[in-house]
Amino acid sequence: MAIERLFIANRGEIAVRVIRAARELGIHTIQAHSEADADMLAVKLADEAVCIGPAAARDSYLDVDRVVAAAQKAGADAVHPGYGFLSESPRFARALEAAGITYVGPSADTIERMGDKVAARQAAEAAGTPVVPGSKGRIEGVDEAAQVAAQVGYPVMIKAAAGGGGRGIRIADTEDELRKLAPQAQAEAQAAFGDGGLYLERAVRDPRHIEVQILGDGHRAVHCFERECSLQRRRQKVWEEAGAVCLDDETRQALCASAVALAEAVNYSGAGTLEFLYDEASNEFFFIEMNTRIQVEHPVTEMITGIDLVQEMLRIAGGEPLRLTQDQIKVQGHAIEVRINAEDPLMQFMPFPGQVGALHLPEGEGIRVDHCLYEGYQIPPFYDSLIGKVIAHGADRADAINRLRGALQAFRVEGLKTTVPLHLALADDPQVQAGTFHTQWLEPWLDAGNLTPAATGGTS
């Protein structure tokens, strides 16, 4: 049944994005907010707004019972979880189902299965999607870890079986190191996730991060090509592209086809992303994990394919079969997104939850800005620092970089420090321009002093 009243269980720029997509489909929007977010842009734009609890996310956006009760009380027939918060919580999806409310995303069972690294890897292996050589299942002890590492080959990466977002990951080059690091990883996993199970795999040195966007309706899936998100700081993406120019066509086709195979094997419904490591030297790609939700960087895919991914999510959740066939999805040009965070990149990226002063957002051919800003808005300190994204689409990568630079130069927000100077410096860097980077590139680049007041002309 088509969605009529959509409850948005998120905040910031993604809440604004979901409202826009819903509105274009004629869906009534109900925006959830914490006490600290009563004046956020999404609240102003939505048809209705509902306070779901105190500022602390655990008492509002992360509180399953409160969110479900608020959605029920508001008479919502569907909930969009956005990204982060409850967007990958099987418990949330189940609670909504029990309340008779549609969850805009895959089934709770799929979220659960793909959210567990070991189960996701088994699903990938069964679908014929390549994975990094690693342990066959959970590892509980240090001796078992050492045994498996000897087979997998060093260096090995030690991860929490229940982990996410790069937390608790350690790399051991030798067995001595492994014996030292594994107990730490186990204790940390137990503390963070209540589950001390570990997982080991070969560490691929200096990989690129490439991911494939999927849409599925539970029966059939298509891909919307790939993105490259290799520029990362502290395992957080800062600059994302579509497509990945390092891939040849044959590899791209194989990568995207293997992602579709896995999505269909798990009867995937909604928008999802399969993340891969790409080893340029050997031209090999390995599935690492699946994100069963919309992602921050989805706009670059929208720019090159012309598909509105959030609208497609809403249509699929409303019961429509997938509207697109694979041969209808074509790539045009190249797109780059940069994340605008309220942080001072010249002061170790210190958070800067200021008040928005005079605001000028770039416009023009191929430029899109997704954001949650307005003049006078006081950015609350309780949540993520992401306040917007500048997306540039061009005929090719060089054109996209040029448009991005122009847009960033025109981006003016007073009262805040933002990551704009970082992105301007990256846009001017010869290696970024040549596309010769990997996931371990940005941090040494920053450590080497490439981003200083002098390097950015003293602007901030």
Next chain:
Amino acid sequence: MADVQTPLPGTFYHRPSPEDAPYKSKGDAVAVGDVIGLIEVMKTFIEVKAEVAGTFDGYTTENESAVTAGQVLATVDA
């Protein structure tokens, strides 16, 4: 009596983690640079340090409460 203020808005914590004891208890000696608490701001944890030496007089802001920049978190008998 000297005030310990937070330089940033956010959430104030008396303890390094929920299982640990508070950084300071009333009567503890305080040296310049001692950590008094943590401010969580946009998912980043910033240590709040004493700028004067003396004796800890107590927290004036509750654990895990929301704070604004400049708010007094604790007092020290200097």
